[in-house]
Amino acid sequence: MKQLATRTTARSFGRYICRSCSHQAPRQRRGYATESSPELYDVVCVGGGPAGLSVLAALRATAATSGLKVALIESQDLGRTRSWSLPSTQYSNRCSSLTPTSVEFLDKIGAWKNVKRNRVQPYEEMQVWDGVTGSRIEFDWPQGSQGKTIAYMNENLNLTSGLLKRIDELSGVSIFDNTKVENIELGQETETADLRSWPIVQLSGGRQIAARLLIGADGANSPVRAFAGINSSGWDYNRHGVVATVELDGEGWGGEDRKVAYQRFLPTGPAAMLPLPGRFSTLVWSTTPERAALLKTLSTEDFTAMVNAAFRLSPVDLTYMHTLTSGQADEYNWRSQHTSSESNRIPQKVLTVQEGTVASFPLKMRHADTYIGERVALIGDAAHTVHPLAGQGLNQGQGDVESLVKTIEYSVTHGLDIGVSMSLESYNADRYAKNHVLMGVVDKLHKLYAFESGPIVPLRSIGLSAVNALGPLKHFFMGQAAGTRAKIFMATNSRLVTTSEQAVGGNKVAIGERLNTIFKFPIPAIMVQRHKIPVDAISSWQAE
Numbered sequence: 001m002k003q004l005a006t007r008t009t010a011r012s013f014g015r016y017i018c019r020s021c022s023h024q025a026p027r028q029r030r031g032y033a034t035e036s037s038p039e040l041y042d043v044v045c046v047g048g049g050p051a052g053l054s055v056l057a058a059l060r061a062t063a064a065t066s067g068l069k070v071a072l073i074e075s076q077d078l079g080r081t082r083s084w085s086l087p088s089t090q091y092s093n094r095c096s097s098l099t100p101t102s103v104e105f106l107d108k109i110g111a112w113k114n115v116k117r118n119r120v121q122p123y124e125e126m127q128v129w130d131g132v133t134g135s136r137i138e139f140d141w142p143q144g145s146q147g148k149t150i151a152y153m154n155e156n157l158n159l160t161s162g163l164l165k166r167i168d169e170l171s172g173v174s175i176f177d178n179t180k181v182e183n184i185e186l187g188q189e190t191e192t193a194d195l196r197s198w199p200i201v202q203l204s205g206g207r208q209i210a211a212r213l214l215i216g217a218d219g220a221n222s223p224v225r226a227f228a229g230i231n232s233s234g235w236d237y238n239r240h241g242v243v244a245t246v247e248l249d250g251e252g253w254g255g256e257d258r259k260v261a262y263q264r265f266l267p268t269g270p271a272a273m274l275p276l277p278g279r280f281s282t283l284v285w286s287t288t289p290e291r292a293a294l295l296k297t298l299s300t301e302d303f304t305a306m307v308n309a310a311f312r313l314s315p316v317d318l319t320y321m322h323t324l325t326s327g328q329a330d331e332y333n334w335r336s337q338h339t340s341s342e343s344n345r346i347p348q349k350v351l352t353v354q355e356g357t358v359a360s361f362p363l364k365m366r367h368a369d370t371y372i373g374e375r376v377a378l379i380g381d382a383a384h385t386v387h388p389l390a391g392q393g394l395n396q397g398q399g400d401v402e403s404l405v406k407t408i409e410y411s412v413t414h415g416l417d418i419g420v421s422m423s424l425e426s427y428n429a430d431r432y433a434k435n436h437v438l439m440g441v442v443d444k445l446h447k448l449y450a451f452e453s454g455p456i457v458p459l460r461s462i463g464l465s466a467v468n469a470l471g472p473l474k475h476f477f478m479g480q481a482a483g484t485r486a487k488i489f490m491a492t493n494s495r496l497v498t499t500s501e502q503a504v505g506g507n508k509v510a511i512g513e514r515l516n517t518i519f520k521f522p523i524p525a526i527m528v529q530r531h532k533i534p535v536d537a538i539s540s541w542q543a544e
Contacts, residue, residue, distance in 0.1 A: 037190050040209075043408070044215065047380070061108075070172070071174040071175070094156045105401075106163075120152050121153045123149070179205065184200070199376065214377075232366050241292075248347065248351065249351050269389075273311065281347065286363060300352060301329045302328040304351070304353055308332060312336060312341050312346060371427065375419035386439050390445070
């Protein structure tokens with residue numbers, strides 16, 4: 001379960017002077033700077049990950065904004081990213097799911113053509129099931145219809161390498177890599193410009209650059225966010241995501257032409273097997289820090305057995321196998337003989353794990369109070385950090401980029417100052433609520449599937465069964481996963497539950513209405529009739 005909510009208050013951290021507190025600092029007599037005056041830029045982006053590189057490529061590729069003077073600051077060596085290459089039998093363990101909407105945007109700005117397509121794997125189906133009850137939802141397309149891509153699995157380095165190549169093609173971006181941000185503070189009035197409202201970024205090596213608009217794409221511990229005085233709220237999940245690149249016993253049940261993603265919700269967190277080209281897949285397994293630590297110490301044979309067990313054995317069996325320091329392979333071989341499973345509805349068996357790819361990272365949720373400040377905009381992880389179970393973190397960042405670039409484009413074409421809060425407000429209004437809703441849904445899903453027993457377990461079974469039984473509803477969720485902003489179209493004569501005609505504990509309760517609130521969609525009457533749900537359980541869960 002998640003830990004107590006925390007709130008990160010942006011304040012003066014020594015190097016990053018909170019603009020809301022800057023008036024309290026002692027002021028020197030105002031003068032005109034003549035020595036070491038900062039270089040002036042229209043847009044300065046801190047952070048050279050997918051979001052930061054995308055925003056610069058998009059600004060250069062958009063006609064209205066291509067004339068802006070822009071710069072990138074990145075602490076890592078981007079030369080290594082440009083020249084990144086791996087053999088066809090090796091894959092990075094840092095992979096992300098890209099929706100068709102994100103790919104469409106990357107193609108629009110000319111970056112997708114530079115991504116190595118032979119290392120990208122689209123998939124059209126998903127199998128998602130409850131590890132306790134076995135209830136499942138199959139995100140597939142109707143028989144006879146042409147399937148559509150739900151998402152593309154891609155290595156993060158493949159994407160950033162392609163974005164850097166696109167930036168090089170477009171030219172006009174001042175890149176300061178291998179460079180750290182030493183300090184950010186407000187400027188002074190110079191002989192040529194009044195920079196008192198402009199962020200001045202002090203770089204390692206002594207260089208200073210001034211930004212009409214400073215974009216923070218600098219991660220969850222964003223110095224740009226701290227400078228802007230923007231608070232961030234959220235909590236740690238007390239879970240770690242274990243990642244690895246694995247090789248399967250085949251190219252999938254549907255072969256190379258019909259790849260399927262799999263996700264099983266276990267009490268300690270979901271385990272996902274996401275397809276890569278050929279016989280390879282990327283594993284993302286959310287579990288407790290203690291279990292993650294154990295998994296990283298296992299031999300290749302025992303780790304492989306644990307991954308196979310995660311998609312086949314009961315949670316009780318898994319719990320026992322986590323108590324062993326070694327010998328999981330023998331234990332799995334014995335237990336799997338006494339466990340039945342539908343082989344074509346789970347991933348093919350893992351044969352081995354790629355050496356050096358087993359790693360883990362802590363899971364948390366954070367959301368900034370706002371994405372904008374005076375001459376500051378936040379994108380990607382600097383604005384929001386979400387649980388990876390929905391695979392939407394990178395796509396949220398791409399959505400931020402597309403919206404922010406449109407906002408800047410509007411300001412440029414209408415003669416507005418691109419950095420003032422009034423100009424940036426449309427970006428904040430467009431993205432904040434969308435991201436907040438998605439983060440809330442993902443957080444509730446994590447909480448919902450953390451229960452191993454009790455009345456909540458049949459409740460979540462209703463949710464999966466209801467979605468799987470209703471074609472239009474299922475396709476709506478598939479559209480959401482693909483980023484297509486699909487809408488639900490349902491027959492008007494469908495009988496939807498709004499009240500219960502039965503008295504539970506002497507009280508007539510609107511079971512359907514409460515389920516609608518929890519799952520955010522109407523529940524057909526037949527789905528409620530098949531399950532005996534203690535209504536007080538629905539109320540207590542909603543109250544948490």
